[in-house]
Amino acid sequence: MSRPDKVRLGEILVQQKLLSEEQLGLALADQKRSGRKLGRVFIENGYVTEEQIAGALARQLNIPYLNLKFFNINPEIVRLLPETQARRFRALVLEDRHGALLVGMSDPTDLFAYDEIARIVKQEIELAVVNETEVLAAIDRIYRRTEDISDLARELEQDLGDTASIDFGALAAANPNLEEAPVVKLLQSVFDDAAQVRASDIHIEPQEGRLQIRFRIDGVLHLQTEADIKIAPSLALRLKLMSELDISEKRLPQDGRFAVRVKNQRIDVRISTMPTQYGESVVMRLLNQGGMQLRLDAIGMPRGVLEKFRAIVQRPNGLVLVTGPTGSGKTTTLYSALAELNSVEKKLITVEDPVEYRLPGINQVQVNDKIELNFARVLRSALRQDPDIVLVGEMRDQETAAIGLRAAMTGHLVLSTLHTNDACSTPLRLMDMGVPRYMVGSSLQAVLAQRLVRVICESCTTPYEPTPTEREWLTLELNDKVDKGRYFHGKGCSHCNGMGYRGRTGVYELLEMTRAVVDAANDPDPAHFLKVAQAQMGGETLRRHAVALVIQGRTTVSEAMRISNQVED
Numbered sequence: 001m002s003r004p005d006k007v008r009l010g011e012i013l014v015q016q017k018l019l020s021e022e023q024l025g026l027a028l029a030d031q032k033r034s035g036r037k038l039g040r041v042f043i044e045n046g047y048v049t050e051e052q053i054a055g056a057l058a059r060q061l062n063i064p065y066l067n068l069k070f071f072n073i074n075p076e077i078v079r080l081l082p083e084t085q086a087r088r089f090r091a092l093v094l095e096d097r098h099g100a101l102l103v104g105m106s107d108p109t110d111l112f113a114y115d116e117i118a119r120i121v122k123q124e125i126e127l128a129v130v131n132e133t134e135v136l137a138a139i140d141r142i143y144r145r146t147e148d149i150s151d152l153a154r155e156l157e158q159d160l161g162d163t164a165s166i167d168f169g170a171l172a173a174a175n176p177n178l179e180e181a182p183v184v185k186l187l188q189s190v191f192d193d194a195a196q197v198r199a200s201d202i203h204i205e206p207q208e209g210r211l212q213i214r215f216r217i218d219g220v221l222h223l224q225t226e227a228d229i230k231i232a233p234s235l236a237l238r239l240k241l242m243s244e245l246d247i248s249e250k251r252l253p254q255d256g257r258f259a260v261r262v263k264n265q266r267i268d269v270r271i272s273t274m275p276t277q278y279g280e281s282v283v284m285r286l287l288n289q290g291g292m293q294l295r296l297d298a299i300g301m302p303r304g305v306l307e308k309f310r311a312i313v314q315r316p317n318g319l320v321l322v323t324g325p326t327g328s329g330k331t332t333t334l335y336s337a338l339a340e341l342n343s344v345e346k347k348l349i350t351v352e353d354p355v356e357y358r359l360p361g362i363n364q365v366q367v368n369d370k371i372e373l374n375f376a377r378v379l380r381s382a383l384r385q386d387p388d389i390v391l392v393g394e395m396r397d398q399e400t401a402a403i404g405l406r407a408a409m410t411g412h413l414v415l416s417t418l419h420t421n422d423a424c425s426t427p428l429r430l431m432d433m434g435v436p437r438y439m440v441g442s443s444l445q446a447v448l449a450q451r452l453v454r455v456i457c458e459s460c461t462t463p464y465e466p467t468p469t470e471r472e473w474l475t476l477e478l479n480d481k482v483d484k485g486r487y488f489h490g491k492g493c494s495h496c497n498g499m500g501y502r503g504r505t506g507v508y509e510l511l512e513m514t515r516a517v518v519d520a521a522n523d524p525d526p527a528h529f530l531k532v533a534q535a536q537m538g539g540e541t542l543r544r545h546a547v548a549l550v551i552q553g554r555t556t557v558s559e560a561m562r563i564s565n566q567v568e569d
Helices: 009-015 021-034 038-044 050-061 083-089 111-121 132-142 146-160 168-174 182-196 229-242 303-313 330-341 375-383 398-409 426-432 437-443 468-478 515-521 526-537 542-551 557-567
Strands: 091-096 100-105 124-130 201-207 210-217 220-227 254-262 265-276 279-288 318-323 348-352 363-366 389-392 413-418 444-456 461-463 488-490 501-512
Touching: 009 021, 009 038, 009 050, 021 038, 038 050, 050 124, 083 091, 083 111, 083 132, 091 111, 091 132, 100 111, 111 124, 124 132, 182 201, 182 210, 182 229, 182 254, 182 265, 182 279, 201 229, 210 229, 229 254, 229 265, 229 279, 303 318, 303 330, 303 444, 303 501, 318 330, 318 398, 330 348, 330 389, 330 413, 330 444, 348 375, 375 389, 375 398, 389 398, 398 413, 398 437, 398 444, 413 426, 426 437, 426 444, 426 526, 437 444, 437 515, 444 488, 444 542, 444 557, 468 542, 468 557, 501 526, 501 542, 515 526, 542 557
Parallel strands: 100 124, 318 413, 318 444, 348 363, 348 389, 389 413
Antiparallel strands: 091 100, 201 210, 201 279, 210 220, 254 265, 265 279, 444 501, 461 488
């Protein structure tokens, strides 16, 4: 392909009637004031979309427009262009066409970028237009730090030498600004890579003769790298220093937190250390302060559940519980509700262990058992602060539950979590904890139970035939014949690291404490209560929602079966 001609983006959009002359003039003035690229000005001012710009350039230059969401990218081909140049020019090498390389560029009119890419790859270039946002996402996904992490781990091994007497953690303590130390560079690379693949947790685990580092992505652990076991103490000690833990204590578990900055985003890290047979195991939960969607309509609730839940949390008083196992998204749901309730007219107080996300305008209190600042004590004090809404991170014991229910009876809206299997069993669980029946009946407004299911990667979704076991389960759930071609899974591609899933969504069921349910709660027969509660829910259960996602093609039959197995009696 010959070198493209220089064209003016604004003129192209005007010619193709995507932009008016007036809008072009305003955008040019805005560009002169702000120094932003003209294309970004068009998009951010709402004149055109990225897709419209890409399509217009493709038509003008007579080259293809590629949607990278549905392009299975070969990482080896992509790496023919170094990451620095890929980011600088917003370009990706997509295919080797035997004599020419297909290169996707968000701005194919950039002649300097064209010349530089041709010089670097030393081959003929064929151009395609791609969306800038998708290019950057692909760069983050493909140019991972796996090789860098392995190299840095080996560098750290060499630094430590063959003797076990070198205490790298003590060395870092003596010079905490030692940013060029291999252990610091290794950890930074680990955090960078974890952020790129959307990991929620990092596991650093000493094993016999080796150290393994694993990432939890969409609820599933993946091996990131393995290294020599002798670097494990150095990593653990450095992480303890960062979180201000006791570096001399290696026999007892410790918990802490610190913050790191990755790609100009602040990530709060909760760290837990635990002594194991071969050294200290370290697990870090990553909480991206900039990436959390605090909207109830953005977490996957069905419309009916969403409308009811929103109405319930707008009530002036009462207890609302969100239940589910660890890692089921309860905190996200509660914070999303708080974000919608937060206003200058209301005082909101949270009592948490730990404070996971910091929200403006809300008074957040960290529980600290070491100084006897437990949930019950903080909750009593919080109620003297004249709050309208109180969030209790978890009802762990009878005392906390009783105080929360009393607060709900005396004019406060209380939001909290509880570890139960489903919505119907939650009122019974409160009674088992020792809370009087009348308090449960008079204060509890609703219970929302939830789980998280993995979503099929939209870039490689394809129809498939369920296995005999899956067909049998579907027949029971749907009460009819299982049709062919209705079910989907992900084949695995570069967008989902070959897993077939990308991201997760919530599965929900809501039990509202109506008069009939409250009366049943006061009945000493638990079987009668469960029957009334299930009737009130009308079959809108976690299982039913999971099956609905299968029918919609959003998740797989195996994922829905996994959720169903978790909630079976």
